Amino acid sequence: MKSPLKSILLRHETVLLLILTAEWWFFSAAGRNFGTLDNTFDIIRHSVEIGLLALAMTAVVLTGGIDLSVGSLLGLCAVLLGMFWRDAHLTMRVAAVLTLLAGALAGGFNAALITWLRLPPLIVTLGTFSLFRGLAEALTHGVDTFTGFPEAFLFLGQERWLGLPAQLPIFLLFAAGIWLLIHRTTFGRSFRALGFSAEGARYAGIPVERRLAMVYVLAGLTAALAAIVYTARLGQAKADAGTGYELLAITAVVLGGTSIFGGSGSVAGTLLGVAAIAVLNNGLVHTRQPREVAGMLTGLLLLAALSGSVLLKRLATVRQRWQSPPEATERTSS
Amino acid sequence: MTRYFRETSVALALAALLLVLAGFAPSFYQAQPLLSLAAREAPALVVTCGMALVLICRQIDVSLGSQLSVCSVAAGLLASLHWPLGLILPGSILLGAAFGALNGALVAGLGLPSIVVTLATMVTWREGLRWLRQGVWVELPEGAQWFGLSQTAGQWTLIGVALTLLALLALAMKHLAAGRFVYAVGSDAEAARLAGIGPQRVTFAVFVLAGALTGLAALMNVAQSPQVDPNSGTGLELKTIAAAVVGGVAISGGRGNLWGALAGLVLLACVGPALTHLRVEAYWEKATHGAVILLAVVADGWRGRRLKVS
């Protein structure tokens, strides 16, 4: 039997935690002002939207699906928030609630196509990726920007509350909620079952369509929440908000050890993945490296983490076979 | 009708669009602009063939756009050093094949999911190219445009090369055993393995082929203008995936053919000019694009559902 310590060390999240710690140490030593509290808060503030998207994406990827439209939906929801507030003259709170509803509806649109018509999530969300961004551009005629939001709203994205960045409590609450959903409820278990085998889940009595719809609606809702935080942080809403965020979210999810085929994964891994990427990006600025290096290193880190997992598993299998040869090869000499 | 339902439906949609244009915007049908547009889309067609093959094999490759950018810049730099075409052509193809081999080794050799591997390589090549070139264009020497031919001859050459390649690959997929292997591995890799087809080898070969096709497309791209823009491959992967999927290639692998992908590419490529000719505002383009993709797949799903129910 494998020693428990080895099974812990070989676990993906542990490797990621080690990488994160190594990054932190390296940048603290090599960069200037990296390890300060101000900078840590900066890292947190810059990665909250991607963190939110990555958390929702974890649930989606667990079911074996993918959602490429969350970045575009962030842009659309930001534009809608601006329109509700400025053109429809609603209060910020009402506008925010309506935006969340709109996000959930858009997620529901994805869900309807995926569950009702049994279309592959990749291609549906590829279509809505263009569609949502296109709608955002059409609503603003491409050029319109919504600015001048009330101070109380901007506080959410830019100021500190009780010494911590104001969006952090939202993020922590959301992360706790997602963690509960995925790891402690029957819903979460059904997501894994779905990802592992949709047909098997169906025979086990899990309402497959409803659960799938749930994850995509959740993804839409999260994109709307991220849009609210993004608009508060930036102080303006434009149609190109959130460009490229879906890829960063997927990178964080996969880096965190969630299998892209579905069935296994953890929220802790996703959070560590988001942290690793955010620390890498921030640290490279502090060591005065150009932005392109951050992109390249993120790509290489992703490859290294994945290849490392697979190679370690293979190494473990090889060693196991070498140490205790399987029964079938033991032949009694006759 | 039923066997090639998807491909015929896309062709019908394309025909419908062309009819609408003939009715409302006859200015679309002019020889020279259409020829220019076709020559512009020829590299994209070659890449779409490669992408369709990868999709049929139940993989995906989102790094083809970045590969095109890198190969374009490399080909441009070689051309500016006055290397002959006979060396630049294999050079570009080999470079593309090398990128494809890297993707293939990671996907087939280590069993990593292709979307993640190609996502990582896409970001790496794109940022690496930006870092090296810093956005500076490559100036090509005189006479490098259109391979030294006249403009019309050059355009027809490019279109001819793309279509010939498409026809050859389509025939190979249908009649060569290797083509059958791709469909087999895409349908069910385990069954293919049991039948004696090595899925890893087939997957690796498909990635290398897609990369090589991208290298060729890069050279075709470079030949069309006197300068090389290092951002030329941006958005190409999504365009080709959309074209292939609209044309009937299934994301889940094992189904679809290259003629459908051609129809899909032509349909999507006509959307932009159609909007211009129909005097529709530019900001509707992305939404229309997305709507076309969704309509195509929804029609697919609707038919699938009806078949299942009946």
Place this chain on the structure above:
Amino acid sequence: MMTPVFEFQTSRSKVQGSGAFHFLGWQFLAPNLNPAPNPNPNEPVTRRRLGAGLRLGLGEFSWLLSPLGPGRRRFGCLTLAGLTLLAGCNQNPDSTANNPSGKALRAGGAKKTTIALLPKSKGNAYFISCTKGAQRAARDLGIDLLFDGPTDPDPARQNEIVENWITLGVDAIAAACENKDGISSALRKARAKGIKVITYDADSLPSAREFFVNQATPQGIGYILMDEAARLCHTQGEFAVITGSLTAANQSEWRSYVLERRAALYPGMKMAALRPCDDLKDKAQSEATSLLAAYPNLKLFLSTTSLGVPGAAEAVKQAGKAGQVKVIGLGLPNENRRYVKEGVTDSVILWKTEDLGYLAVQAACALVQGTLKPGAKTFKAGALGEFQVQGDNIMLGKPFIFNKDNIDQFDF
């Protein structure tokens, strides 16, 4: 039988509990301070329940340390790990947060002045040439130039870079603002920490910076584009505008001034169409080809993006309409030289981008050293000489028209 919708149980094994209670449909297991002996020795050790809430947080990470045993030992190790991580922080406590004068960088000895230059995006030849000028200024002045910019089109990236520079503790920031309002909040923060802020090429809100190095007013740019277009078309005809992207704020501003000038002075001209090219030369070419076909009376292409001019020129050339359809726009001489010489592109309008970068860095450095103060009327920028200061705008001069006669004199 209906199973409960929500269930709450440990991830390892259910504690043989001393009772359960329900709350809002959730079934909680009451804390059990005397855990039952582990019935299955092969199962991982059951955690002692200190309370449902506390365990939630540590639960996911305690698998790391379960081999070490339960309770205090594990908690101790976690605390140790946390302290180690914290020890990695605060190694460089010289943040400028408490030092409004921003001179903390020079406290430790002869540290160079650091000026951070932010372009709209990296990999853009226009900003590369600005940076060349900036680097020359940095060499002349003997200061440190930090150049970084967003590589992706998301509007928030510029803010993030500025905020990172605030923590890094630079002396001054020279920014070309993609989003006027969005970046102003970050720049205001920088000013609050004592960092000097100037903008160049594209302004932020005036309250967020001390000076704006203006190459030309947006009005000036729009007017000169329209005037040049009218001159080439003899004030009659249709023209098409190619822009980088519909969301680019400065380009839409220039466009609005073009249209304003048209309405005021050239009613015989008409903007037939507007197409974006996503800042891709190839797409600009395709769009221009379609426009040429769709609008047979088109007389001129006006491009507000430097990628659009060679793209439109190539389209006009391939359509065989060189000379009939004029091409003008904002662009760099090097990228358009070939077409200008061939007569396909008539005028390329720009300003001396290297001088813009040079001036920006000179102004930023002067601000840091205190030689440039608000209210100044002129500013002497090193080798370039004197520049006018109008209010808080340092004027580089007028846009320059590059055409066949003078394009060879420039190399950028």
